[in-house]
Amino acid sequence: VETGRNQIFLSASKAQAHQFRSYIVSFAKLVGVALTGDPMLITSELRPAEEAAAELHFLGTNFRTAQGRHGNFYFDEFFWVHSFEELNKVASGMATHKKWRKTYFSTPSTIAHAAYPYWTGERRNRRRKKEDRVEIDVSHAALKDGSQGPDRIWRHIVNILDAEEAGCDLFDIDELRDEYAADEFANLFLCDFVDDSLSAFRFNDLVKCGVDSIEEWTDFHPDAARPYGDRPVWAGYDPQNSETGDNASLCIFAPPLVQGGPFRLLERHPLRGLDFEQQATFIRGMLSRYNCTYLGIDATGVGAGVYQLLAKLDSGIRGVTRIEYSLEVKAAMIMKAQHVISRGRLAFDSICTDVVSSFVSIKKTLTTSGRNVTFKAGRGGEDGHADLAWSIMHVLMNEPLDGKEAQKSTMEIL
Structure with missing residues (x-):
């Protein structure tokens, strides 16, 4: 508004870029300004007409088409993007x-991400002679109030306790500590x-699986009454664990359209x-928008009740599958x-x-007896x-x- 300088926001996907844009639009509404367009054009009486x-500009993975742009550059959630080095080299050129x-x-x-050495200064030191290398303290104690390092980069850490100390009262920190490991x-x-x-x-393998769904999934329309039309979807439900207090979770997938897809x-x-x-009512409501042909349910604990309700013929869901956990089943699931x-x-x-x-968060560990390997996460539940x-x-x-033949299973399917 005051300087007239362009601002370029880069996110891992177009959906994330749109979320970022919506924050700015909402913020402007607080002072009675309606921002529209992409890119947004900002004029002001503070500058000559x-x-x-x-x-x-709000960019997702199509950032390469905007290489001719220039302005202040903002990299959103850069510790979660794939190919950080390549992305950073091309995109940061807009702020040369x-x-x-x-x-x-x-x-x-994680410390395995390509951007972590950028944060710690190790990336800079790799290209320097031993006498030109610098030590950068990236601890919270050193960066709580922000600090410019010897590499001329200003670093800042703000955690939830800092936010509370500064006056943010939106969180019940004791409850969060109880909820999470x-x-x-x-x-x-x-x-x-x-x-x-x-x-x-592996973290890096998982990050590679991220896509720009708005750009790439032209057959999926999340706001439509039938987001995926009448094509089949598969769903999975994991119940809440009353002992560890973790959430239940529902996911909905478009299965592979071709072998190996x-x-x-x-x-x-x-x-x-x-x-x-x-929970059964919620799941039924979500899946009513799709042609669900398979729903895998862990039918232990709370899951048993959910399974019984959804397995009924009048639930409107086909392929409700009861999954009984065992060491062998968990190992097979992890392997797949x-x-x-x-x-x-x-x-x-x-x-x-x-x-x-x-x-x-899932780690390999030994069972209580020490005779078998299993997989656990979080609190150890x-x-x-x-x-x-x-x-x-x-x-x-x-x-x-192997993804090549029809599923063969002894699990009960209704």
């Missing part, structure tokens, strides 16, 4: 002139990076604080998911960082807080391991 309007500013901001992911709370709310070296799934995550919904009847993810056959919008976090990942695996297991 003959000056060109400032442009606000010294008058432009580059701003990177994100929630933390210590390591999950640290990652989600204290800005700690995750070490995924012990995870059953991708599983596309169309919708995912957390369910918390609902009894089994309310690893096979799908490593081959890039899982697809979800890049904005769905919770999918990545949920899978990364049977499923931990990986409910979204398990609901997704309930869908993936409907395809055989």
Whole structure:
């Protein structure tokens, strides 16, 4: 408004860019200004009328088409994008002139991400002689109030406790600490990076599965009465664990259209604080918009009640499948998911960082007896807080391991 400088916002997907844009539109409404267009054109009485309007660009994965643009550059959720080095090299070129500013901001992911050395300064040191390398303290204590490092980059960490201290009263921190395992709370709310070296799934493989759904999925219209038309979808439901307190989760997929094709995550919904009847009603309502031919349900605990209600002939859902967990079933589910993810056959919008976090939280461990290997997450309960990942695996297991022949199973299907 005051300087007339262009602003360029880069997000991992068009959906995420639209979300960012909606924040700015909503903020402007607070002062009675209606912003429209993409790019937005901003004029102001504070500047001479003959000056060109400032442009606000919101870019997803089609950023390469805007290489001729120039302005202040903002990189949204850069710790979650695939091919960070390539993306950063091309996109940051839009702010090459010294008058432009580059701003990177994100929630933390894992130390394996390509942007982590950029944050710590290691990336800069790799290209310097030993005597020219610098030490950068990226601890919360050093960066709570923001600090410019010896590499001339200003870094800042704001966690949930900082927000509360500054006057934000939107969170019940004690409740959040009770809901999440210590390591999950640290990652989600204290800005700690995750070490995924012990995870059953590789972070970088999962990030590669992110797509720009608005640009690529032309056959899916989320706001329509029938988002995917009459084409079949598969769904998975993981119930709430009363012992660990994790959420229940529902996911809806477009199954592969051809052999070896991708599983596309169309919708995912957390369910918390609902009894089994309310959860069944919610699931029935969500799936009524689709032609659901398979619904995999973990029928233990709360899931047993949900299964019984949805397995009835009058539920309107076909292919309701009862899944009984065992060490063998869990191992087979993990193996199938690893096979799908490593081959890039899982697809979800890049904005769905919770999918990545949920899978990364699953770790290989020993059973209580020490004689068998199993998989756990979060608090160390049977499923931990990986409910979204398990609901997704309930869908993936409907395809055989090699993906070549019809599913053969002893599971009960109604």
